Amino acid sequence: MTKSATRVIGKSGIEIFPLAFGGNVFGWTADEQRSHELLDRFTEGGGNLIDTADSYSEWADDEHVGGESETIIGSWLRGRDRSSVVIASKVAKYSKRPGLSPANVAAAADDSLQRLGTDYIDLYYAHEEDPNVPIEQTAQAFDDLVKAGKIRAIGVSNFSAEATEAWLKASRDNGWAEPVAIQPHYNLVHRNDYEEHLAPLAARENLAVLPYWSLASGFLTGKYREPVEQGDSPRAGAASKYAVPAGLAIIDQLDEIAKAHQTSIATAALAWLLAKPQVVAPNASASRVDQVAGLLAVGDVELTADEVAELDKVSTWAH
Numbered sequence: 001m002t003k004s005a006t007r008v009i010g011k012s013g014i015e016i017f018p019l020a021f022g023g024n025v026f027g028w029t030a031d032e033q034r035s036h037e038l039l040d041r042f043t044e045g046g047g048n049l050i051d052t053a054d055s056y057s058e059w060a061d062d063e064h065v066g067g068e069s070e071t072i073i074g075s076w077l078r079g080r081d082r083s084s085v086v087i088a089s090k091v092a093k094y095s096k097r098p099g100l101s102p103a104n105v106a107a108a109a110d111d112s113l114q115r116l117g118t119d120y121i122d123l124y125y126a127h128e129e130d131p132n133v134p135i136e137q138t139a140q141a142f143d144d145l146v147k148a149g150k151i152r153a154i155g156v157s158n159f160s161a162e163a164t165e166a167w168l169k170a171s172r173d174n175g176w177a178e179p180v181a182i183q184p185h186y187n188l189v190h191r192n193d194y195e196e197h198l199a200p201l202a203a204r205e206n207l208a209v210l211p212y213w214s215l216a217s218g219f220l221t222g223k224y225r226e227p228v229e230q231g232d233s234p235r236a237g238a239a240s241k242y243a244v245p246a247g248l249a250i251i252d253q254l255d256e257i258a259k260a261h262q263t264s265i266a267t268a269a270l271a272w273l274l275a276k277p278q279v280v281a282p283n284a285s286a287s288r289v290d291q292v293a294g295l296l297a298v299g300d301v302e303l304t305a306d307e308v309a310e311l312d313k314v315s316t317w318a319h
């Protein structure tokens with residue numbers, strides 16, 4: 001079954017292909033040339049939303065200073081039609097630009113624009129809450145960026161429902177631009193946090209949901225059958241920890257559903273997310289060009305209500 005391959009980021013009206021290409025691999029597990037090839041393959045296949053953050057990939061090792069991902073996207077963008085892609089970036093978690101104070105938000109946005117080589121970011125997220133800054137100050141700082149034309153829409157990531165509501169209220173009380181999207185940790189092996197707390201809010205407020213770790217760092221591709229401490233990928237330890245009987249039962253169910261749709265386990269896992277209310281685009285990355293097709297294929301796969309229910313049932317252990 002084919003479905004329309006266009007979704008909208010909530011009230012922003014920004015149209016996207018229903019898969020956000022995860023940029024934390026750029027400059028980390030994919031060097032610049034590989035990253036450009038990945039971006040070429042993604043956009044040639046119909047994708048347009050690229051997700052990054054100022055901090056990517058500061059965590060990799062001592063040689064990484066952060067900003068690598070945005071810089072690589074910037075070099076790829078040069079000479080291309082800027083309006084053909086939708087760029088999402090984030091502020092708050094970069095050690096050189098930490099937190100959500102107004103001064104930091106303004107400076108971090110300018111730094112990101114410079115690295116990306118563009119004069120606007122389509123969707124700008126607060127990457128995590130900052131308990132030291134009143135939410136009104138942060139909300140106003142993001143509104144200032146909208147008014148300056150430096151960002152088109154606002155999102156929040158890793159925010160509680162309460163903090164998201166407080167931002168919405170501050171925006172409405174003051175007539176400021178309000179968040180239209182959330183980026184939570186949500187997938188078939190990590191459901192409860194999002195479904196219990198954020199999903200009701202997203203439905204009530206018509207927030208677009210763009211989950212991250214949509215493939216549980218690779219576990220939901222079916223390639224890990226047992227926990228390993230180290231593997232070919234730096235993601236192997238985190239991904240394979242789910243390869244316990246309850247997690248493998250999800251893989252088996254995905255495999256059956258994937259076969260019925262003549263698709264891959266990874267695509268079926270992404271299609272389950274996309275079947276959930278308010279989810280407009282799962283964030284997922286690829287480190288090899290041959291992995292990109294499995295991500296893009298979600299634009300052509302729609303699970304039946306029965307298939308979604310079967311996956312819901314087999315994954316109820318998840319937390």
Ligand SMILES: NC(=O)c1ccc[n+]([C@@H]2O[C@H](COP(=O)([O-])OP(=O)(O)OC[C@H]3O[C@@H](n4cnc5c(N)ncnc54)[C@H](OP(=O)(O)O)[C@@H]3O)[C@@H](O)[C@H]2O)c1
Nearest residue numbers: 022023024212213214215216217218233283284285287291
């Ligand atoms: N807001 C936040 O706090 C936050 C946190 C984390 C991530 N994110 C965003 O979400 C994006 C996605 O997260 P993620 O990249 O960490 O993890 P992910 O999307 O859950 O896993 C992607 C990884 O799975 C493997 N993979 C993909 N397709 C495959 C296939 N067909 N066959 C086999 N393996 C495949 C690749 O890793 P290998 O190299 O191991 O093969 C790939 O890098 C990030 O890039 C980032 O943009 C946001």
